[in-house]
Amino acid sequence: MKVELHLYATLRKFYPPQGGPLSMDLEDGSRVSYLLEHLGIPSDTPRVVLVNGRPADTDVVLREGDRVVLFPPVAGG
Numbered sequence: 001m002k003v004e005l006h007l008y009a010t011l012r013k014f015y016p017p018q019g020g021p022l023s024m025d026l027e028d029g030s031r032v033s034y035l036l037e038h039l040g041i042p043s044d045t046p047r048v049v050l051v052n053g054r055p056a057d058t059d060v061v062l063r064e065g066d067r068v069v070l071f072p073p074v075a076g077g
């Protein structure tokens with residue numbers, strides 16, 4: 001299945017050399033955690049995950065055509 005991946009700010013460094021955004025082929029039933037591992041993003045890296053514009057945990061199962069967005073948490077006041 002194909003998913004669309006967008007990485008922002010400090011997480012952009014985890015894009016493959018060709019950059020992004022990119023379309024990735026994953027096995028059916030892949031979870032967000034697999035995608036993070038595949039990209040080499042350490043599990044302790046602070047990040048916000050959105051799947052199709054909604055907040056998602058790393059155990060969410062991805063589906064054909066999903067749009068995955070990763071960005072660092074934003075803080076301020």
